[in-house]
Amino acid sequence: MKKTGAQIVCECMINEGVDVMFGFPGGVLLPFYDTLPEYPQIRHILVRHEQGAAHAADGYARATGRVGVCMATSGPGATNLVTGIANAYLDSVPMIALTGQVARPFIGKDAFQEIDISGITLPITKHSYVAMDTASLPMIFKEAFYIAQTGRPGPVLIDLPKDVLQEQADFSYPEKLSLPGYKIPTRGHPTQLKNAAKLISEASKPVIIAGRGVVISQASEELKQFAETSQIPVITTLLGIGSFPESHVLSYGMAGMHGSGYANKALVDTDLLIAIGMRFDDRITGEIKGFAPNAKIIHIDLDPAEIGKNVAVNVPIVGDVKAVLQALLKMIEPKDHIDWINQLDEWRKAHPMTDIRDGAELLPQYIISQIYEATQGDSIVVTGVGQHQMWTAQHYIFNHPGAFISSGGLGTMGFGLPASMGAKVGCPDKTVWCIDGDGSLQMTIQELATLVQDDIAVKIAVLNNGYLGMVRQWQDLFYDKRYVATPLSCPDFVRVAEAYCIPALAVNTREEVMPAIRQAMAHDGPFLINFLVEPEENVYPMVPPGATVAEFIEQPKKEVSSWPRRSTP
Amino acid sequence: MAATQHTLVAIVEDKPGVLNRIASLFRRRGFNIDSIAVGHSEVAHLSRVTIVVNGSNAMVEQVRKQLDKLIDVVRVSDITDNDITARELALIKVKATSANRSEIIEIADIFRANIVDVASDSLTIEITGDEDKIGSMMKLLKGFGIREIARTGRIAMVRGSLGTAPGEQPTKTRAKKQL
Numbered sequence: 073m074k075k076t077g078a079q080i081v082c083e084c085m086i087n088e089g090v091d092v093m094f095g096f097p098g099g100v101l102l103p104f105y106d107t108l109p110e111y112p113q114i115r116h117i118l119v120r121h122e123q124g125a126a127h128a129a130d131g132y133a134r135a136t137g138r139v140g141v142c143m144a145t146s147g148p149g150a151t152n153l154v155t156g157i158a159n160a161y162l163d164s165v166p167m168i169a170l171t172g173q174v175a176r177p178f179i180g181k182d183a184f185q186e187i188d189i190s191g192i193t194l195p196i197t198k199h200s201y202v203a204m205d206t207a208s209l210p211m212i213f214k215e216a217f218y219i220a221q222t223g224r225p226g227p228v229l230i231d232l233p234k235d236v237l238q239e240q241a242d243f244s245y246p247e248k249l250s251l252p253g254y255k256i257p258t259r260g261h262p263t264q265l266k267n268a269a270k271l272i273s274e275a276s277k278p279v280i281i282a283g284r285g286v287v288i289s290q291a292s293e294e295l296k297q298f299a300e301t302s303q304i305p306v307i308t309t310l311l312g313i314g315s316f317p318e319s320h321v322l323s324y325g326m327a328g329m330h331g332s333g334y335a336n337k338a339l340v341d342t343d344l345l346i347a348i349g350m351r352f353d354d355r356i357t358g359e360i361k362g363f364a365p366n367a368k369i370i371h372i373d374l375d376p377a378e379i380g381k382n383v384a385v386n387v388p389i390v391g392d393v394k395a396v397l398q399a400l401l402k403m404i405e406p407k408d409h410i411d412w413i414n415q416l417d418e419w420r421k422a423h424p425m426t427d428i429r430d431g432a433e434l435l436p437q438y439i440i441s442q443i444y445e446a447t448q449g450d451s452i453v454v455t456g457v458g459q460h461q462m463w464t465a466q467h468y469i470f471n472h473p474g475a476f477i478s479s480g481g482l483g484t485m486g487f488g489l490p491a492s493m494g495a496k497v498g499c500p501d502k503t504v505w506c507i508d509g510d511g512s513l514q515m516t517i518q519e520l521a522t523l524v525q526d527d528i529a530v531k532i533a534v535l536n537n538g539y540l541g542m543v544r545q546w547q548d549l550f551y552d553k554r555y556v557a558t559p560l561s562c563p564d565f566v567r568v569a570e571a572y573c574i575p576a577l578a579v580n581t582r583e584e585v586m587p588a589i590r591q592a593m594a595h596d597g598p599f600l601i602n603f604l605v606e607p608e609e610n611v612y613p614m615v616p617p618g619a620t621v622a623e624f625i626e627q628p629k630k631e632v633s634s635w636p637r638r639s640t641p
Numbered sequence: 642m643a644a645t646q647h648t649l650v651a652i653v654e655d656k657p658g659v660l661n662r663i664a665s666l667f668r669r670r671g672f673n674i675d676s677i678a679v680g681h682s683e684v685a686h687l688s689r690v691t692i693v694v695n696g697s698n699a700m701v702e703q704v705r706k707q708l709d710k711l712i713d714v715v716r717v718s719d720i721t722d723n724d725i726t727a728r729e730l731a732l733i734k735v736k737a738t739s740a741n742r743s744e745i746i747e748i749a750d751i752f753r754a755n756i757v758d759v760a761s762d763s764l765t766i767e768i769t770g771d772e773d774k775i776g777s778m779m780k781l782l783k784g785f786g787i788r789e790i791a792r793t794g795r796i797a798m799v800r801g802s803l804g805t806a807p808g809e810q811p812t813k814t815r816a817k818k819q820l
Contacts (some may be wrong), residue, residue, distance in 0.1 A: 195665055202658075253712050380702070458786045
């Protein structure tokens, strides 16, 4: 049966199980939007800025493990998606980005709102298509969804010229596809597995470092069995948080720039580093020379290009993390490393992570710990980027994969609010907290309107310190406290929220924290709390740039800068 | 690590933008292409791309893996350590007068090159061979004055039964002793 391109796009999405998409219409997308009501199975959420659509699709995908779909019109709509696509690319998030394009006869003529979006996004997509023929749409969608969510996931862009959406073609959704150039490694090489098992049996100070690959591969259970059987301590990367329960006795939290002192010490002292689904980002390794200097390294990753990219490894295992761990589980013997674990516990005592200073001031760390208390850890927590992100990683205890959603690779300020929106849409029965900074929130604050229009009950905690706090922290530590362009005047977030018809509270003292959190959670709908926190609090520990992970600095004595600070209402 | 010249052969799908994807990858990761040559392969809809890159073994291995990740790239082989036949074609337009024309033709003959165009003040020579051979001839022709050079870049093929086609015997890759 003949259908229009717009109908085919909808049919394809339904075939792929899409029930929600985040988008923003425009001229060339009118044929699509005009068709959309014929397909009530697809819920369309209208964002206020296309960047919000991409981040929402990203948050949706991370919370559900399914493909997130976003859509934007040609030209500026498409370019507004770029940050969100790059974010998904760097964090390996399955996403389909649909962009409108001018009609085929206008392509290449610099037509109104014409931009080469497939060219622009070439280095930040896993793959991309320009659909130049209505009849090709079904195969393009089939391939795009397959590529986005298999192997190492990532964003795939489909550019849709207006007349391709209008023209008719026969529709049947293909069952098979042929992608001879697309290889997905599955199990690890038997020889390398054997080599790994041997190293594991010989090691006396082994450490597992788990990354987002464990979450993507849904291998948390296997990781737990593996760690327990061989009694190996587990640390995680930022995006590996939740892949191993942080309340587990073998969990030693996050390592890296703002990781725990004991995790970083373990990285320095270990004789066998088992890296699982992670990519040795500079934020985790610090100065590479001081990273696991005495260790043999086993690297398990699905992407062969990640192996040996930043760090030379002894045993490369290319394969799906889950399958590799299952295979390894059959090859390892129960062991214990009592001395090593005692050593780590000593370090934990010497460099405690979750302690929060007493005192009158409203500390951001305290707020995070209270949100943890109030939610009993059973919540999805989404952050923006900055100090609040690191405090959340440090002070909320995450026990479930997918519970912590954050922009890792790209470090995108403004990710928090739209991503939390996507997470809540994907998991409507879960409490979703967006913990954001005053700087980060202001980058995408317009999505408050989306929360209201589409009734998305995200709870927003703004850790408002009146600064671009993380940048200020670097100025504090490395630029002699010259706070240039970091003091930030903010609107009264309570009144802003109320203007969007979202109830809100301001909190100044520790006593008010818990009641406010409880009130937010009891409210049926979105809610915002503006926490006016200690302005010049820093995130510690911190591995300074260029230093090795062993050289982390801890909370020093407080000195306050004399640099003038802008007033905040 | 010492930089050496590597020859990579990629089998790619004939799809719009595939060269753009390859070029973009090289640019983005800071890898320099010495030469790149593209043409149809023995299989319909597949092209064979020969890429010459300079770099350490580890860097070129990273290039190979990143190329292999492109969806439109079916297969990439680093054939540097194989027994290969490598050729390049060059067209060289040399200034010529009636006085020295025969001398130039003699040089062309020595290199088994062809004269493909003759004009009153120039000769165009077509030569195939490896880079060294083409380089040697150009050195000799320099004295006459070279007006224009067009070179294809290297194309290469593994000798004997090994090959770079999809489904064929894998070529030798640089063994990396790591354990």
